[in-house]
Amino acid sequence: MSRPDCSWATAKPYRSDPMGPDLSQVPAQGVAQAAPDRRGTLPRRRSPLLRKAFPYLLLAPAMVYLLAITLYPGLFAIYQSLFVVKFLTWTWTGFGNYSAILQDREFWAALGNTALIGAISLSLQTAIALALAYFAYRDPLIRGWRIVFLMPMLFMPSAVAFIWKLAFNDGRVISDLLGRLGLIEGNLDWLGSIWLARLTLIVADVWQWTPFLFIIFVAALQGQDQEIEEAARLDGASWPAIFWNVSLPMMRPVIVVAVTLRGIDITTMFTNVYVMTQGSPGGATETMSYFIYRQGFRMFNFGYASAASVLMLILTVVIAQTVVKRAFHSGKQ
Amino acid sequence: MASIHLQNIEKKYGAFVGVQNMSLEIADEEFLVLLGPSGCGKTTTMRMIAGLEVPTDGQIVIGGEVVTDIDARDRDVAMVFQGYALYPNMSIYENIRFPLRMRGIPASEHDARIRRAADMVELGAYLDRKPGALSGGQRQRAALARAVVRQPQVFLMDEPLSNLDAKLRQSMRVQIKHMQRQLRVTTVYVTHDQIEAMTLADRIVIMNKGAIQQVGSPDEIYSDPANTFVAGFIGSPPMNLIDGVAQDGHFVAPGVSVACPAHVRGKVTLGVRPEDCSVGGESAQGMVYGVEPTGDVTYLTVLAGTKKIEVKAARAYRSDIDVPVGITFNPAHLYFFDDQGQRIRGAA
Known part of the structure; x- marks a missing residue:
């Protein structure tokens, strides 16, 4: 360095004591730095054992709570399913309940009803939600008012079920509306026909849960790269062509997850059945959950009901696993 | 092959003026670069030519036809985007084929045209890969091939090189210029990089705050700047x-x-x-x-x-x-x- 006037030397001279040495002559590196004051705080030490256990201790309250309300009842149900239970009398039967269930026509009917009502309801709400989302996602109004579209699913399921019960059956609101439109004459007996009764369950479920899928699909579409859609437009694609060739394939993973969640929910559909139809007419609307409820709490075959719920759990897990795995596997290629 | 005329076009977003009263003649087969700092209206101008934005006022004529009210997909215009905009679910082959499918070009011609376009950008070996399995430079070349394959009247390129590293940018620049000369397609190229503008352009349009500052060949822009903005924008330093x-x-x-x-x-x-x-x-x-x-x-x-x-x-x-x-x-x-x-x- 050829510069004679280093900044520390030209800076205002600092003197701690008018009679003391002129500190401005001391090179900067030579001035002792005050050591940080550590008095009064001893470094804290933890035993290695505690350090290792600490994360688990933090997780423990939540884990205990979760295990208590899910794992314990689950294991208890599996255990109970091996017995014929009449209140306090437990008689060992091994897989007796299971073999009885597999020969029970009502069980197979309930399984069929669940699959049928669930499949129709799920396809309808997916299609409606996709169409609405695709038409609406560019609209700034919808971006701002998303929460309004969530309203139906924020209501208490049992309250919604009672409203639909009033609308279809007790209050005859729907029949009245259809009558005024001139579509039907008189009053429709919604519980008198197998398909009409199933339809009421489907309508109620679609009304309440389409918003769930809609909101997820809107988010997925808004997250898509705008440039890709514009590129497709310039490539000459019409709106439907863009949807089928570009947007929909890109949404696939989101659709699979959303539909799986909804599918699991629909498989365990209970509230609407309990409130609106109670399985009538003639068990045509009895779902798996309602079948289990009827076996357990109406007929008090607790072992039988437990066995049915174990079967249902296995079925749900297997289907959900297969669907998700397959969808994501093929998406990666 | 077409010339482009912008006649007094204007784009307003509420009170904000994106592009103000702009008139420009782009000759057939010309390579025109829109150059300016970000927010100067150059991309908006290009998007109006593409049909992705509708001008608030004025007229756009491509190849003698007024296209102001024609939808983007019916203007015979191909665009290369900054972010490549490849369809992630399709292979490179299907990506390049997409415009042919959408424009109803007979399937018998597809394969030959796709391979010719892919060879032009040296991507023949990667046709069955998905975009996710390609590097940035390869993706941008795939995007070029997709634009080239249907032989459009006009190429639009929106900062196509800005996501690439410096070395790749140089080689892609040469490739783009070579391709444009080979195909003789009218090209509008948007960039904020003056080196790209100087090296690629037949003529440069320098824009600032939605208005044209100067139009001229790279030499004119460099040695005969019209105002302090152009003078201070061009040249490094x-x-x-x-x-x-x-x-x-x-x-x-x-x-x-x-x-x-x-x-x-x-x-x-x-x-x-x-x-x-x-x-x-x-x-x-x-x-x-x-x-x-x-x-x-x-x-x-x-x-x-x-x-x-x-x-x-x-x-x-x-x-x-x-x-x-x-x-x-x-x-x-x-x-x-x-x-x-x-x-x-x-x-x-």
Whole structure:
């Protein structure tokens, strides 16, 4: 360095004591730095054992709570399913309940009803939600008012079920509306026909849960790269062509997850059945959950009901696993 | 193959003016670059040509046809996007094929055309890969192939190289220029990179704040800037702009004193490019502020008064800082601008 006037030397001279040495002559590196004051705080030490256990201790309250309300009842149900239970009398039967269930026509009917009502309801709400989302996602109004579209699913399921019960059956609101439109004459007996009764369950479920899928699909579409859609437009694609060739394939993973969640929910559909139809007419609307409820709490075959719920759990897990795995596997290629 | 006419087009977003009253003629087979800082309206202009934005006012004519009210997909225009915009679910082959499918070109022609386009961008070996399995440069080449394959009337390129690293950018630049000359398609290219603009363009349009500042060949833009904005935007490092006063054929600013044409007078701005400055002499006096050797040249920054002047010095030039230094400006390459920033030309 050829510069004679280093900044520390030209800076205002600092003197701690008018009679003391002129500190401005001391090179900067030579001035002792005050050591940080550590008095009064001893470094804290933890035993290695505690350090290792600490994360688990933090997780423990939540884990205990979760295990208590899910794992314990689950294991208890599996255990109970091996017995014929009449209140306090437990008689060992091994897989007796299971073999009885597999020969029970009502069980197979309930399984069929669940699959049928669930499949129709799920396809309808997916299609409606996709169409609405695709038409609406560019609209700034919808971006701002998303929460309004969530309203139906924020209501208490049992309250919604009672409203639909009033609308279809007790209050005859729907029949009245259809009558005024001139579509039907008189009053429709919604519980008198197998398909009409199933339809009421489907309508109620679609009304309440389409918003769930809609909101997820809107988010997925808004997250898509705008440039890709514009590129497709310039490539000459019409709106439907863009949807089928570009947007929909890109949404696939989101659709699979959303539909799986909804599918699991629909498989365990209970509230609407309990409130609106109670399985009538003639068990045509009895779902798996309602079948289990009827076996357990109406007929008090607790072992039988437990066995049915174990079967249902296995079925749900297997289907959900297969669907998700397959969808994501093929998406990666 | 088509010419493009923009007639008094304007784009407003509420009170904000994106592009104001812009008229431009783009000749058939021309390579035109829209250059400007971000937010200057260059991308908006391109998107209006593409049909992705509707002008608030004015008319766009492509190949003799008024296309202002024609949807993007019916204008025979292909665009390359900054983010590539490849369809992630399709293979490169299907990506390139998409415009052919959508435009109803007979399937029997597809394969030959796709392979020709892919070979043009040297991507023939990657046709069955998905975009996710390609590098940035390969993706951008795939996007080029997709634009080329249907032989459009017009190419639009929206900062296609800005996501690539410097080395790749250089080789892609050459490839794009080669392809444009080979295909002879009218091309509009948007960039904020002056090197891309200078190297690629037949003509450059410099824009700022939604308005055209100057239109001209790269040479004209460089050696004959119309105003201080163009002068300060083009060149690396850019032109030195020194505010001062001119009187009786003499320009004076703190530390600077040079002769100027007699008709230049009052408050003016002197412009001089770093390569027209040389070390030693009387035009400007100052202290060395910094020296930056780059290998082939050395950039010297001189503090004259309060103004920093960039000088392109000899490769071997070295100096310590705060050393007095004199600079000579080449009198043949001095530019004067009035207090509005407009160039003062000729005798008045």
